[in-house]
Amino acid sequence: MTHPEPASEDLLRRMAPQVLGALLRRYGHFDAAEDAVQEALLAAARQWPEEGRPRNPRGWLIRVASRRLTDQLRSEAARRRREETAAALTPRDAFVAPPPGEDRAPAEEDTLTLLFLCCRADLPAAGRIALTLRAVGGLTTAEIARALLVPEATMAQRISRAKRRIRTSASPFGTPADTLACTAAGEQEQEQEQPGERERAARLADVLHVLYLIFNEGYTATSGRELHRADLATEAIRLTRAVHVLLPDDGEVAGLLALMLLTDARRAARTGPDGSLIPLAEQDRTRWDRDAIAEGVALVSDALTRTPLGPYQLRAAIAAVHDEAAGDEDTDWAEILALYEVLVGLVPGPVERLGHAVAVAMVHGPRRALDLLAALDDDDHLAGHHRLEAVRAHLLEMAGDRAAARAAYAKAAGLTLSTPERRYLLSRAARIAE
Incomplete structure (x- = not known):
């Protein structure tokens, strides 16, 4: 049975990284999985307006994308020698359709898996950020180029190179929890784990940077007729919350979440009835989200008192000073x-x-x-x-x-x-x- 609502652009954009993460978790093959997801999204845009939206849109998209992907993998395998293909396949490559009603990994886990995959240490830093904004944030190449202040052609090359690196890499995908787990137990083991800790810190820094860029694009779109892209800002906050659950004692994760909450709290007051921009000094502060401000202030205050100081905590502290002022003249x-x-x-x-x-x-x-x-x-x-x-x-x-x-x-x-x-x-x- 289906719902009467057709496919909406916001819904499809929000689900795209979830579906891509699910496919990567099962099969790998980043480039092929991304193509399959795009085909599934196009199929939804065509079919749902006529047939109605499925009760489980994400499950529908995963099934359709899985069929597209396995068809493509089988077609490619047919062009190779049968024994070479058999040797190269792993259990992840063999598609087994899950029975109806089988529990799947939650959408949040799939999106986080995709997020941390794109921020792998074997990718150049610029490529990690660009690819994540494309795959997780759903931004176009032009939007990413503007967000990172580089030419569009340069950004297209970065994304292509990052995809090629993932395609040819033999390193495992892993889960976010696996990636961020600290396994050192004693002082000697900690000493041995220093390279891994550096990799973990670098990957986490890239993840936070990408989430910040996704939020910024949602809070103030770099192009178009609307000032906000609320779906992007909301998704960035949701993902940052998920990372905070994984790393509750990391001050910079808490700082970034606080910064997003303190900034997004002003969203309702940033535009007039006609969509026009209202600067901070002229906003009606009674329209600010006081619950979000209280949560953000609590997060950054706690982080500043018990964790090493970092840039996101400082940015959040600046936002908190603005948000706690009764009026612009009181800042x-x-x-x-x-x-x-x-x-x-x-x-x-x-x-x-x-x-x-x-x-x-x-x-x-x-x-x-x-x-x-x-x-x-x-x-x-x-x-x-x-x-x-x-x-x-x-x-x-x-x-x-x-x-x-x-x-x-x-x-x-x-x-x-x-x-x-x-x-x-x-x-x-x-x-x-x-």
């Missing part, structure tokens, strides 16, 4: 600046330095902050990016240089691919011209 910018000073010391990246410049402007005035922005003009990641010009325009407006601010707002509007951001920036430019 403790001196505390935010102090937190940014520590953050830039740990992570001197362009985005962190940009946020630091804004805090400097609020404490010491816009002129000093504009000097800091000048040092970012030659940064390859920010050059020609609308964020840099938007911040410059805001600081110039604060400094009273209306003509320069108007020009910077207009330039920023021409650089963004987000319709709400473009409209907001153009409205700021128009307001200055009045």
Whole structure:
């Protein structure tokens, strides 16, 4: 029996990584599994509007994708020598359809398996991040390129290379719990496990970075007519919660979850009835999600008191200062600046330095902050990016240089691919011209 609802784009996007994770857990063959999932999603988009949505959409997609994948594997095997194929096959490669009603791994486990697979240590760091954003986040190559501030062609090459590396690698997939388990028992064993611990830390860092990027794309879409992609932000929070369950004592996991909650708590107040962007200073704070803020503050407060300090904890602490202020005029910018000073010391990246410049402007005035922005003009990641010009325009407006601010707002509007951001920036430019 089916439900009358047709296939929705959001539902299919949300289930794609779950289905891909399930196929990889059973069969491996990343490239072939990804193709099979795409075929299953297309079949759903065609069939569900006419036949109705299945009671178990995920199970339906897994079955259809499994058939596509096994057909493809059998076709490939037929072109090889029978004995070579038999020697190469593993139990994972042999498809056995699960009987009706058989318990399957939960969707969360399948998605986490896919997440940690894409962040394997034998992949280049840039490839891990790109592939995960594609497979788990469901972002297009163009969206990933904009999120990581690199050319689209470069990003396409990274994704292709990462897929080839996974296809030719003989290393096992493993589960998230296996990947993150710390097996050292004594001091001597811990010493022997140091390379494994470094690999674990590097993989976890990549996982957190990717989840952060997925959340950011959901909270402020880099292109399109909508400011938010709530499905991506919600999925990023859900996955980060799952990692937090695996690693409840990791301060950076807790910090990232806190950061997402504290940031997403403002979502309802970020747009007007017409979808227009409302900046933080002008938002109706009664519309903020106080439960999410309370949870985020509790998480970051606990992490800061009992775990080593890390960048996500600092970012969450900055978000908490904003969220706990009764109004924009009550924001403790001196505390935010102090937190940014520590953050830039740990992570001197362009985005962190940009946020630091804004805090400097609020404490010491816009002129000093504009000097800091000048040092970012030659940064390859920010050059020609609308964020840099938007911040410059805001600081110039604060400094009273209306003509320069108007020009910077207009330039920023021409650089963004987000319709709400473009409209907001153009409205700021128009307001200055009045």
